[in-house]
Amino acid sequence: MAYFSLLYETKLSEDKIKESAKKQRLLKGVTDQKRKFEIIGSKMVEITDNSDQYSSKVPAFFKDLNLDQVIEKIVLEDTDRILTETFYGLLQNKDEITYRQDIFKDLDKPVVYQSIMDFYSSISQVNQFIDYSEKANHTIQTCKYRLDAMCLYYESILQLVGKTSKYVDSTGLRKLHSLLKDYSESDIFLELKNVSFSLKEKIESIHYNLTVLPGKILLHYKKEENDFSEKLKNVFFPDVEYHNEILFFRQVTLTDLELKIADILYKKEKGLFMECSAFTANHSDFRDSLIIQIHRELKFYISCRTYINTLKSKQFPFCYPDIVNNRGIELKGIYDLVMAYKSKINTDIIANDLLLDKSHSGVFITGANQGGKTTFARCIGQLTYFMLIGLPVPGLSARLPIYNGMFTHFSTEENAETGNGKLKEELLRIKDMLFYTSGNNNLFILNELFSSTTTLDAFDMSKLLIQKLAETDSVIICVTHIPSLAASCKEMLSLGTETGSSEKNRRTYRIIPKEAEPTAYASDIANQYQLTYKQIKEVLEYEG
Secondary structure (H helix, E strand, C coil): CCCCCCCCCCHHHHHHHHHHHHHCCEEEEECCCEEEEEEECCEEEEEEECCEEEEEEEECHHHHCCHHHHHHHHHCCCCCCHHHHHCCCCCCCHHHHHHHHHHHHHHCCHHHHHHHHHHHHHHHHHHHHHHHHHHCCCHHHHHHHHHHHHHHHHHHHHHHHHHHCCCCCCHHHHHHHHHHHHHHCCHHHHHHHHHHHHHHHHHHCCEEEEEEECCEEEEEEECCCCCHHHHHHHHHCCCCCCCCCCCCCCCCCCCHHHHHHHHHHHHHCHHHHHHHHHHHHHCCCCCCHHHHHHHHHHHHHHHHHHHHHHHHCCCCCEECCEEECCCCEEEEEECCHHHHHHCCCHHHCCCEEEEECCCCCEEEEECCCCCCHHHHHHHHHHHHHHHHCCCCEECCEEEEECCCEEEEEECCCCCHHHCCCHHHHHHHHHHHHHHCCCCCCEEEEEECCCCCCCHHHHHHHHHHHHHHHHCCCCEEEEECCCHHHHHHCCCEEEEEECCCCCCCCCCCCCEEECCCCCCCCHHHHHHHCCCCHHHHHHHHHHHC
16 A cells, blocks of 8 residues: 555655654653662662653753643643654655645634544544443443444544545645545445444344333343334423433443343344354454554644644634745744743733844844743744644744754753753753754754853853854854843844833833843842842841
8 A cells, every 4th residue: 555644745754754853862851760778888878860861752952942841732641652752753844844734724624624523533432432342241232332333433434535525635635535535435345334334223223121020120122113102202291301211331341230131132132143243353453554543643633733723712823834945034923832821812922023134143132131032032942843843833924944953052950960060061961962963054042051150251152152053054043141242243133122111120021123232130120029129128127
C-alpha cells in the first residue's frame, strides 16, 4: 500500500523530521533522586545523586518559552505519548508546513470539522467496545460488543466518505477521502459489513419477558418482535414516565441475574451465538491499519483545534502565517499563550507588534523592569514554534521565515550541587547550545545574558556572542539589562518598553521601537509596592 499520513506528506519527510528531532538540543532535567548512604568516619551520611541527564525527547527551548505548559493543555491525557511526541519535531520546509496548515483550514469549515469529530468519536467508541469485549464475562456479551464495534466501524467510514466529499480542499484530506472511498467499496469491506449488520440484527430481534414471583423470576422466551405492552403504554399512557424501571446489560461484566438470563438465551439460540462467536473471532483484526493510524493522527488536529477554539472563544485571534524567504519578520497583535489561556477575555492581555527589516540581524529589547520584555520574547518564540509544527499562529497577522532550528537561553537559578558558580553554569549552557547549532538561519532567543557578572564583563561577552551568531545569518531576539549593548550593535534593531501610562507607576506592557535608555525604572516598582526607603522607614518607625 502506498504511503499515507495526515502529519507528513511523504515518507522521506517523516523520516527526516523524526531524525532531526532526535538530534536537536534536548531539555536537561534532574532525574529521579536515588537515595544512597555511605559511612564517613563514624557517621552514616545520605548522598543524593542529582546528576543532570537529558530528559526524554523534549526540546530544550520548551521550558524557556513555557511551551511545556502550552502542550500540556493541548494534549491533556496522552498515556502512550504518541501524540505528545508529534510536537517535538519541527517541520523543515514550506511544503511540509502548508500540508498541515491546509488540513487546519479544512477543519475551519463547520461541516468538515463536525464530520471529522464524529468519525474520531466513533472510532474511539469502536476501540472501547473492543476493550469491553475482552473484559466481558459471558459469550453473548462478548459477541454483542464485537458486533457493535464492527457495525459502528463500517458505518462511521461510510458516513465520513459521504459527508466530506464536496468540502475538503487540502491534499491530506482529499487523499484520505479517496483512500476511504476505495476501501469502503472493496469486497472484503462490503462482505464483513453485511454479515456483521445481519448478525447484529438477528441478536437484537431476540425478545423475552421476565415475570417476578415470590422467590423466583420466570423468563418467557418469544420469537415475535412486537412488544404489545409498550404499544399499549404509548396509546393509553403516552406521558407517563417510569422512574422505577430496572435496566439490564448496562455494564461490561454481567451480574448474577444477567448471567442466568444470558445462559438461557444462549441455550435457546445456541446456533446463532456460535455463528457470531466464530465470525467475530475469525475477524478480530477487522480494523484496517490505516484506520488505526488515521484515528491516532486526527487526535493531533482535534486537540490543537480544541485548544485554539478555547482561546478564540475569549476573542484571541489566530492566523495562518505567510512564509518568506528572507529573515524579515512582520508580526501584528501577538500575545503570550500561557497568559491568554489563564485570562478571561483578550482585553486582559496586551498584544504587541514586531517589524524587523531583512537587513537587521535581530532585536535588542531594553527598558523598565517588569515591563513585558521577557514575555514579548516568549511571544515571538511561541508563534514561531506554532508555525514550525504547521499550526495557525497566535496573532492578527504574521510574516516570517522558516528556521533550521530554535535555541533559547534564559537566566536560571544557580545549582549549588554542581559546584559551579552561576557564571560558569551559564557559560556551560551556552556552550551546550552552540554545540547543537548547525548551519545558518536559526532563531536565537536570549534573555538577560550574563546577569551574574559585572556590567562591563557582561557587555563584552554578550557582544562577542551576538556578533558570532549574527555571522550565521540567524535572527537574534535579545532581552538585555545593558542599554549600551543595544547601542553598540548597529545590525540589531532597538526596542524598548513603553512608559508613562495614564496611571502612575503602571506599566503599559507595550514594546515599541526606541533607543535604549540608561534606566530600568526600578524606583517605579518600589514606589508601586510601597518599598521605597522613605516608605519602609515610616513603617518601621510606626511599628517600632
